[in-house]
Amino acid sequence: MNPTIKDVAKHANVSIATVSRILNSTSAGYSEGTKKRVKAAIEELGYKPNAVARGLINNKTQTIGVLFPNVSGMVTSELLHGIENVTHQLGHSVIVCNTASQGKRTLDYLQLLNEKRVEGILFASEMLTDEYYEAIKDMKVPTVLVSTKSQKHLLPYVKVDDQDAAYTAASYLIEKGHRKIGMISGNPDDMIAGLPRIEGFQAALRDHGLLTEKPSVFSAEGFSYKEGMEMFKKLRQEGEDITAVFAASDEMAVGAIASAYKMNIAVPNDISIIGYDNIKISEMAIPPLTTVAQPLREMGEKAAELLFEMLKTGEDGQSIIMPHRIVERESVKEL
Amino acid sequence: MNPTIKDVAKHANVSIATVSRILNSTSAGYSEGTKKRVKAAIEELGYKPNAVARGLINNKTQTIGVLFPNVSGMVTSELLHGIENVTHQLGHSVIVCNTASQGKRTLDYLQLLNEKRVEGILFASEMLTDEYYEAIKDMKVPTVLVSTKSQKHLLPYVKVDDQDAAYTAASYLIEKGHRKIGMISGNPDDMIAGLPRIEGFQAALRDHGLLTEKPSVFSAEGFSYKEGMEMFKKLRQEGEDITAVFAASDEMAVGAIASAYKMNIAVPNDISIIGYDNIKISEMAIPPLTTVAQPLREMGEKAAELLFEMLKTGEDGQSIIMPHRIVERESVKEL
DNA sequence: CTCAGCTAAGTAAACGTTTACTCAAACAGA
DNA sequence: TCTGTTTGAGTAAACGTTTACTTAGCTGAG
Numbered sequence: 001m002n003p004t005i006k007d008v009a010k011h012a013n014v015s016i017a018t019v020s021r022i023l024n025s026t027s028a029g030y031s032e033g034t035k036k037r038v039k040a041a042i043e044e045l046g047y048k049p050n051a052v053a054r055g056l057i058n059n060k061t062q063t064i065g066v067l068f069p070n071v072s073g074m075v076t077s078e079l080l081h082g083i084e085n086v087t088h089q090l091g092h093s094v095i096v097c098n099t100a101s102q103g104k105r106t107l108d109y110l111q112l113l114n115e116k117r118v119e120g121i122l123f124a125s126e127m128l129t130d131e132y133y134e135a136i137k138d139m140k141v142p143t144v145l146v147s148t149k150s151q152k153h154l155l156p157y158v159k160v161d162d163q164d165a166a167y168t169a170a171s172y173l174i175e176k177g178h179r180k181i182g183m184i185s186g187n188p189d190d191m192i193a194g195l196p197r198i199e200g201f202q203a204a205l206r207d208h209g210l211l212t213e214k215p216s217v218f219s220a221e222g223f224s225y226k227e228g229m230e231m232f233k234k235l236r237q238e239g240e241d242i243t244a245v246f247a248a249s250d251e252m253a254v255g256a257i258a259s260a261y262k263m264n265i266a267v268p269n270d271i272s273i274i275g276y277d278n279i280k281i282s283e284m285a286i287p288p289l290t291t292v293a294q295p296l297r298e299m300g301e302k303a304a305e306l307l308f309e310m311l312k313t314g315e316d317g318q319s320i321i322m323p324h325r326i327v328e329r330e331s332v333k334e335l
Numbered sequence: 336m337n338p339t340i341k342d343v344a345k346h347a348n349v350s351i352a353t354v355s356r357i358l359n360s361t362s363a364g365y366s367e368g369t370k371k372r373v374k375a376a377i378e379e380l381g382y383k384p385n386a387v388a389r390g391l392i393n394n395k396t397q398t399i400g401v402l403f404p405n406v407s408g409m410v411t412s413e414l415l416h417g418i419e420n421v422t423h424q425l426g427h428s429v430i431v432c433n434t435a436s437q438g439k440r441t442l443d444y445l446q447l448l449n450e451k452r453v454e455g456i457l458f459a460s461e462m463l464t465d466e467y468y469e470a471i472k473d474m475k476v477p478t479v480l481v482s483t484k485s486q487k488h489l490l491p492y493v494k495v496d497d498q499d500a501a502y503t504a505a506s507y508l509i510e511k512g513h514r515k516i517g518m519i520s521g522n523p524d525d526m527i528a529g530l531p532r533i534e535g536f537q538a539a540l541r542d543h544g545l546l547t548e549k550p551s552v553f554s555a556e557g558f559s560y561k562e563g564m565e566m567f568k569k570l571r572q573e574g575e576d577i578t579a580v581f582a583a584s585d586e587m588a589v590g591a592i593a594s595a596y597k598m599n600i601a602v603p604n605d606i607s608i609i610g611y612d613n614i615k616i617s618e619m620a621i622p623p624l625t626t627v628a629q630p631l632r633e634m635g636e637k638a639a640e641l642l643f644e645m646l647k648t649g650e651d652g653q654s655i656i657m658p659h660r661i662v663e664r665e666s667v668k669e670l
Numbered sequence: 671c672t673c674a675g676c677t678a679a680g681t682a683a684a685c686g687t688t689t690a691c692t693c694a695a696a697c698a699g700a
Numbered sequence: 701t702c703t704g705t706t707t708g709a710g711t712a713a714a715c716g717t718t719t720a721c722t723t724a725g726c727t728g729a730g
Contacts, residue, residue: 001394004716015680020718031678046473051450052396053716055387057685059336063430063451072416072632074409074615081407084433088444093451095398095428098419109423115386116398116428138381225619254619261621280409281616284560284589286596297407339686350710355688366708388686392715 003045012041023049055117062092064120064307065113067106071098074251074279075296079124079146082300090308092119101126110135120307122146127192128153142310144317146303147294148192156310156317158303160294162193165324166200169246169274169292172326174208177335178244178272181205182216184231184256185248186223193223197248197276216242223248228255236263243335244272250282253289257331268333278327288329295322338380347376358384390452397427399455399642400448402441406433409586409614410631414459414481417635425643427454436461445470455642457481462527463488477645479652481638482629483527491645491652493638495629497528500659501535504581504609504627507661509543512670513579513607516540517551519566519591520583521558528558532583532611551577558583563590571598578670579607585617588624592666603668613662623664630657 005023009016014037018030022038030038041047055061066083068076080096087094095118097109110132113121121136124146133153136143145157173181183201187194198217205211218235220227228247232255235245247253253275260267267273267287275282278293299322310317340358344351349372353365357373365373376382390396401418403411415431422429430453432444445467448456456471459481468488471478480492508516518536522529533552540546553570555562563582567590570580582588588610595602602608602622610617613628634657645652 006716016717017681017719018679021679024718026719028677034678048446048449050391050452050716052387052390052452053685054718055685056385056391056687056716057718059685061387071419072412074407074412077407077409077412080431081433084406084431088433088440093430093432093447096415096419096431097428098416098423105423111383112428114383117385117387225615251619258619258621258623280560281619284586284593284616284620286593286621288593341686351687352689352711353709356709359688361689363707369708385686388715389688390715391686391717392688394715 002050003047004050005047007045008038008041008047011045012037014038059117061117061119063095063116063118064092064122064304065095065097065109065116065118066122066124067097067099067109067126068124069099069101069126071096073125074281075147075277075294076125078279078296079300079303082297082302083122083146083304084300085297086301086304086308090304092308099126103129103131106132107135110139114139120144120311122303122307123155124148124303127190128155142307142317144303144307144310147296147299149319154316156306156319158299158306158320158322160299160322160324162196163200163203165276165292165294166197166246166248167204168200168324168326169276170201170204171208172292173244173246173272173274173332174204174210176244176272176332179210180216180239180242180244181210182218182235182239182242182245183248184228184235184245184252185217185219186252187221188219193248194219201246220252223252225251225255225258228252229259230255232256232259233263236265242271244274244332247273247275250275250277250279250289250291253291253331254281254285257285257287257289268331272332274326274332282327283329285331287331290329290332291327292324293327294324298322337385338382339385340382342380343373343376343382346380347372349373394452396452396454398430398451398453399427399457399639400430400432400444400451400453401457401459402432402434402444402461403459404434404436404461406431409616410482410612410629411460413614413631414635414638417632417637418457418481418639419635420632421636421639421643425639427643434461438464438466441467442470445474449474455479455646457638457642458490459483459638462525463490477642477652479638479642479645482631482634484654489651491641491654493634493641493655493657495634495657495659497531498535498538500611500627500629501532501581501583502539503535503659503661504611505536505539506543507627508579508581508607508609508667509539509545511579511607511667514545515551515574515577515579516545517553517570517574517577517580518583519563519570519580519587520552520554521587522556523554528583529554536581555587558587560586560590560593563587564594565590567591567594568598571600577606579609579667582608582610585610585612585614585624585626588626588666589616589620592620592622592624603666607667609661609667618664620666622666625664625667626662627659628662629659633657 099106121143128150149157275291282289456478463485484492610626617624
């Protein structure tokens with residue numbers, strides 16, 4: 001098998017303690033001469049430290065776990081990118097877990113991560129149920145929520161303020177002169193990405209005296225392209241006079257654009273569309289999608305930084321509200 | 336800290352050996368009675384086995400490493416999804432590594448994975464340099480290449496045959512009646528995804544007697560949306576009479592569509608476009624993109640399965656050529 | 671010359687498991 | 701009753717490190 005510290009010791013004619021000290025460049029306890037010899041032995045044998053043994057004795061695995069409901073989603077992968085970046089920079093590794101939004105799988109993973117003794121957890125883009133929270137609490141490792149939050153259980157989170165961002169989106173449309181504005185939203189029962197965006201949207205309308213008795217919000221189950229198409233069709237059926245729509249995700253927005261195209265409605269000439277997220281496809285759409293951007297990559301980075309901060313200080317972390325911003329492209333017309 | 340097997344033993348008044356046997360449901364060595372007692376103690380103390388200690392003694396970490404040049408790419412994330420699926424199913428975890436196409440980072444990761452004693456490696460979507468190969472060989476763990484290959488070093492791979500697939504794409508266009516066909520390709524120096532696709536394309540033209548002395552292949556550095564746009568513009572400048580183009584990636588194809596749109600060229604009426612990959616955006620494009628599909632998710636799954644097969648049997652794995660297929664949408668017109 | 675104090679190095683325990691070996695009791699066959 | 705086998709269970713070594721403790725030799729102050 002692999003050479004161990006023992007082999008190195010033997011080869012250099014010193015004790016394993018000395019080798020260990022040299023490996024960890026412990027302050028003192030060896031002369032320059034022996035250091036040379038040991039280094040040579042290490043080189044010669046091709047010795048590689050065993051992180052498992054190390055982990056056992058100092059209770060540090062240098063590994064964190066990340067839970068996603070959908071690894072192949074475009075939002076997710078951007079977050080992951082950010083997370084992986086800083087995690088690697090700090091000499092740790094990340095284990096990815098695809099919960100597929102299934103409770104059982106999530107619990108499974110939590111159990112697994114616990115047994116593997118990860119040092120921290122990043123829980124992303126999904127509701128934190130009581131069950132999950134209990135499991136996480138039992139693990140006694142720092143945890144931060146990414147792009148989700150929980151008012152019931154206090155775990156620090158990193159996300160943009162969905163309501164604010166939606167407010168900004170709607171306000172932007174109003175600024176551009178639109179008065180009849182519709183929304184294509186996700187599930188209103190979704191307390192994270194559903195309701196808040198709807199509320200932000202309506203707040204903007206209200207503040208500008210544009211809120212009608214029957215607000216034009218069309219809610220789907222999720223945030224998919226397909227649902228964007230469907231909801232746009234519905235919206236069109238109910239209100240011919242709507243001149244702009246706010247879609248709760250870029251995927252939905254792109255679906256809406258496709259739907260409009262099929263119905264021979266020109267974007268942005270006949271109707272304006274603004275999205276939410278700023279994922280890659282938004283600039284590839286035709287026309288390129290104006291959208292309210294979440295700094296996804298950066299959110300991943302900040303979340304990881306926060307986690308490691310907690311790991312280092314042992315203190316509870318402070319939640320971070322990330323800034324959102326409008327990125328103007330070509331799907332919104334000024335009236 | 337966490338309760339250990341020792342605590343459980345004490346609590347149940349048995350030896351740690353007995354507890355271990357019960358935990359692993361070893362064939363025999365304990366009565367039903369003690370099993371009950373031990374289980375109860377485990378429950379009561381909330382004992383969770385320590386995978387690190389376990390890993391140390393039986394040299395099994397139940398973890399594999401996956402290397403990607405770009406975690407947030409759409410091809411990548413689909414592969415990852417597949418990999419994660421079967422890895423989890425088989426009770427292992429995956430550590431993701433984002434090499435960012437940098438040699439130093441890759442070598443770093445390999446070193447890290449070595450120290451962490453991962454049991455296998457999935458190396459995805461990137462050229463395998465001699466340097467990488469040496470590092471991998473030194474680790475002495477099974478490795479499979481995903482969506483890449485190496486003729487020099489024999490590591491098993493899982494991928495579609497790029498040349499075949501390109502041949503299929505071009506043939507499809509020819510079948511549809513196109514005679515003047517152009518290609519937007521990646522880097523011809525890329526021996527994996529660059530050259531073979533060009534060669535497949537040209538082979539198809541040749542076999543149908545359509546190969547001109549100056550073949551209309553426009554090569555970019557990579558496979559991005561932007562490059563797709565640029566190359567399409569170039570292609571248009573050089574040959575007005577081209578009626579169809581094969582793009583070496585869906586991103587490029589979508590870029591080409593966008594470019595065409597800007598130039599007021601209708602797809603597929605004025606020009607037909609076929610892509611390569613079948614990632615999510617291809618069905619979201621306007622018009623929806625006809626493309627030659629790689630079964631990405633499945634490739635990830637197969638690669639993981641192959642890896643675990645090798646792990647189990649200890650034998651060298653057999654490479655797998657995955658099937659490609661045309662998925663017809665609306666970006667190609669029959670002439 | 672002696673002894674305190676320092677340095678380089680070694681010894682061995684510990685981390686939390688698994689497992690080979692041992693042992694005593696129970697039991698079956700003669 | 702005696703012997704041999706099975707069964708339930710314990711003891712202790714091992715996995716590859718880190719680290720507290722020990723030791724021997726040396727230096728320099730008194």
